[in-house]
Amino acid sequence: MTDIKIRIENLYKIFGPKPKSVLAAVQDGMSKTELLEKHNHVLGLKDINIDIPARGISVIMGLSGSGKSTLIRHINRLIEPTAGKLLVDDDDVLSMSKSELIQFRRHKASMVFQKFGLHVHRTVAENVAYGLVVQGTAMNEAKSQSHKWLERVGLAGFENHYPSQLSGGMQQRVGLARALATDAEILLMDEAFSALDPLIRTDMQDVLLDLQEELHKTIVFITHDLDEALRIGDTIAILRDGAVIQQGEPQQIIMHPEDDYIFDFIKDINRGRVIKIGTLMAAPNNNVGPDIDRNMVLEDALQQVASSPTQECNVVDSVGTRIGSISLTQIVAGLARPDVEATPDARYR
């Protein structure tokens, strides 16, 4: 279906003095604790296989220490892997020479950081122009680009301020503008909004989604926040102890968590605001109820379905074709928090 922009295959990262010497043991399945106790090496990433589709937002989620920040730094090789393959547009990033890598970082992939990573000695405008200046873009061009992107992130007029004069949210807008200004196809966002307070965070997510609607970048977004992942992610991969334990579309992960760890993750979310009608619908049955969009979340659909005479509605896609039906019972079942005590089967459906 969609084309793959970044392909990560069998990627391993082991931290320690002699990572190669313990690689074979790890590949044979040695656990993180055993590796630390027996060989004094830390397992960072273990057999990562992820395909990141072009022009979408791929979220990589995990708690701290799960290796997510390590993983994203492999994509532009800020961290060298111990073993594995990493292809971007079928180019092997790991075999790039130093100068090829510099060109790759200048033109192909830009990055937004959790702690912003702004240069405090440069003005806001100079920070945004940084990637362009490093590329060797002429000063005038860099300046006008910088102005343009500052306007896009809502910071026009702050050109001559220094980062320390801005609030956290504004600083991260500068970080975002800096990453967008280089016109790279890939945007790597390492917990970009995690340091911001909740309201500002939602704000920044909107800014990102708005921009993405128009720019269609390939975005790799790291977060530890499930709500954020569900809100912006087209696909989600969940990382634990350096290994991917589940990846797929957000709806699929909520409906079918693969193990108890993920189940624990999703049990506290507001299902009514996350699960979409399209996820729960049954086969079309042309009932008498009104048509509702497949992307409507349960909470919004509830009233319409409840007030329909048969307590059913028809589900339609974006062009209005009926693709399924939904009943009140299905919605209520979907809303119900899966019980921890229930049998695995009941728990997951």
Next chain:
Amino acid sequence: MEFFTEFPEMERGALRDLKKTIDQNFREFSREYGENIENFFDPLLWFLAWLQDLLVAAPWPLVILVIAGLAWLGSRSVKVVVGTILSFLAIGYFGMWEDTMATLAIISVATTVCIALGIPLGILMARSDRAQALVTPVLDVMQTIPAFVYLIPVVMLLGIGKVPGLIAVCIYAIPPIVRLTNLGIRLVEKEALEAADAFGANYSQRLLGVQLPLALPNIFAGVNQTIMMALSMVVIASMIGVAGLGVPVLRSISNQYLALGLMNGLAIVALAIIFDRVSQQYGERLQKHRKGINHD
């Protein structure tokens, strides 16, 4: 028992021979290469002599005007400029003008040499842990070994004069600038550097665009310290033939001239304070991003 009460020393004759051999070898070395080394330092000597002659020969009001102008460019502070002018007027009035000019010349040249050598060395140390491990003990020795001890080989090699004096001053004054350049670069925030890397900065873009500008406060503290330490070497340098305010101080020590010693000593203090204030405020002004309302 004797083993514990008498230290098992090296045999006296052997020790004497060892010292003799070292002295002999160094003497031969200086006979062989002394002239080459002297020639190597010729441009420095020429520049120092030129600067000193210029300062002495120029009309005094012009010199004061230029110095006051530099003080203004550096500090942008009326107080510092007025203080500078008054100090130099007093120095001239009490008959220390020429010595002060000589000291000013050697301090300026020594500081320039220290910065030109010290900053690159500091950068090298920041870049490689091995270089740091190698250079740090050398700097420790340079700072703690009594100046008279390294004056011996310098004088043996180059004789008495301006250049050996300059070298002695530099040996003593260079460690702070090296150390603080190294420290400043190492203290640069990891995030700022990682961002530079992620946007594809090459080595010189990293160094000139991120590391040095962010290390500037520390580097400036180093320059300031280097100047202060160079000034404190003025008296010792005068022992090996460097003209300047140290000469009368030395004379007043051997002859117990209290007033002469005090006046020249105070002139050194005045120079130190002027250099310190100007260089510090210049360093601060380069950090304009640190001003203003700061978040977190």
